[in-house]
Amino acid sequence: MKILVCLSKVPDTTTRIAFIDNNTKFDEKDVQFIINPYDEWYALVRGLELKEANTGTVTTITVGGADTDPIIRKALAIGADDAVRIDSPASDAYSTAFQIAEYAKDKAFDMILLGKETIDYNGSQIGGMVAEMLDLPFISLASKLDIAGGKATIECDIPGGTQVLEVEGAFVLSAAKGMAEQRIPNMRGIMAARSKPLNVIPAVAVEPLTKTESYQLPPAKAGVKLVDPDNMAELVRLLHEEAKAI
């Protein structure tokens, strides 16, 4: 089983978000970067579990500069066999997906896994784009994935329930909660990761189709209005008359 897992580098979840250069750039000062949790906890770990149950390889792919190497090494420490970095500053989703599709197109991966979205741009874009570029089926927001007899059985949360889907042949899948449990790399994994291959590949030329012009922080809340815990009729009145929420 040949599995490709896409990894993105994102700011840690506790990061205080700030912008510089006239609100055109994310302020990376003092920011701790991590593997996008959906990529790591769900896509990567499920990929590893499937490999362990069946034999095969898990390769990770990241589009980015050398600054992404630490998070790639962490994925190798968690258990990926080898890693690919397409040497290009991350631009828009289209050009990122294009790089991944160009790499994957002649490598006959059985599946390409990634997280349902990144926690920075919340795009949910790369998986569907890669699938279209490679003419593969795409299953988004999957919470379970099992392989048997060349068929993948996949469970997704749908509004008000779950749906079980079946796919034959290669596919692209974006992973959501439920798919697997986070794995903490152990000392042996960290040591082994140092000698695992991290292949840096030059990028192909592609024009982005979108760009971020500026950022804004949400307006500050006016301040909380406290209501006496013994006077819930007052809360109901406020929600009805003032907030018009009920």
Added chain:
Amino acid sequence: MSVLVFSNPNEGSFAKSALEACTYGAKVAKALGTDCHAVTYGQVSDAEIAKLGAHGATVVHKAGSLETPDSGQLSKLIATAAAACNADVILCSHDLTGKAVAPRLSARLKAGLVTGANALPTTDGGFKVNKPVFSGKAFATEVITSAKKVISLMPNSIPPENTGGTAQVQELAGDFGAKKVTVKETKKRTGTISLPDAEKVVSAGRGLKGPENWGMIEELASLLGAATACSRPVADIGWRPHHEHVGQTGVAIRPNLYFAIGISGAIQHLAGVNGSKVIVVINTDPEAPFFKAADYGVVGDAFQVVPKLTEALKAFKG
């Protein structure tokens, strides 16, 4: 040139988010001085189709014989309709299907994509769309530089507007490719309101002490017509199902009304819920960080406050 909206039917009818997308499409079309078309598929009654007309579509392209969960087929369907009406801007909802279809379409048509837009685009000095980023901790203004554009609209961003229009229906034929994904089973949860598009949400955290105490939360939710949600640890320990987990690593929601009961308000929790229009926090700890993000707060014990609130609501409803 025209604007095309992908209207995805859910079991034969259009959800509120689909009508929001249609209204959004009609407004974009108006701003660009053109018409709004819609494309749909499968078994959809005339009465449902008429809703698209009422929400601003002038033509509805319908592939009645197509029934599929395969985003590959759906993107071919939308591309076929886009070619038929010469659409430059294509819209859909940022829901489960939209998240699979919009990026495929973007790649297929080489059309720049903005997902999760929360406002109408502006067109002076480039085609610009706003969207939440960093899980709601900020917003970004994205510029789409390609001639063709795809936008998915965050549910609950603009209200659907019934303008009383009617749409002409055109049967859409074409080769939408082979179905590579099949549905084996659909399991429905009964009696609960789906979280991502709920207008009101009652959410509770570790402060509730145990799963046996959720009865009062469910009662409050059903009285309000609200969906129930929870913080991450509550889902992780198995007090509540995973699909109720909201926050940065769970479901991101933006209801009109969000109750946070016994939830401390950690940054990762706030990230997924701070798009809510009105936030009410009930917590014993006056220093709980959630109060800073709240509109209304009650410092008190949930086990006393929630039953009182339920009584007050019952009295209010009469």
